[in-house]
Amino acid sequence: MLTPICVPCRLQMVCTKNHFLVRDPEAAGFQSTYWLGDQWTCAQCGASVVAGFGRSFGPERLTPKDGEALEFRYELPTEDPSPLQHEEMH
Numbered sequence: 001m002l003t004p005i006c007v008p009c010r011l012q013m014v015c016t017k018n019h020f021l022v023r024d025p026e027a028a029g030f031q032s033t034y035w036l037g038d039q040w041t042c043a044q045c046g047a048s049v050v051a052g053f054g055r056s057f058g059p060e061r062l063t064p065k066d067g068e069a070l071e072f073r074y075e076l077p078t079e080d081p082s083p084l085q086h087e088e089m090h
């Protein structure tokens with residue numbers, strides 16, 4: 001199993017949820033797709049990632065409730081700058 005490491009904390013992340021649903025939104029004529037992954041969380045700083053995609057569900061087989069699936073996005077929104085841009089160098 002691949003275990004992510006939190007770079008700032010130098011700790012192995014902990015798997016906090018299996019079958020984490022991510023919605024890949026409709027784009028360029030391709031219909032939206034649901035992907036399953038595992039959520040990993042850093043016990044020290046609380047950062048979390050979803051890794052291990054591999055299975056998908058067609059929208060006709062799955063209708064998640066509101067808030068049940070993470071809406072994946074391809075780009076940073078222009079009105080919401082990355083937190084990294086606010087990080088100060090020490």
Ligand SMILES: [Zn+2]
Pocket residue numbers: 006007008009010011042043044045046047
């Ligand atoms: Zn961390």
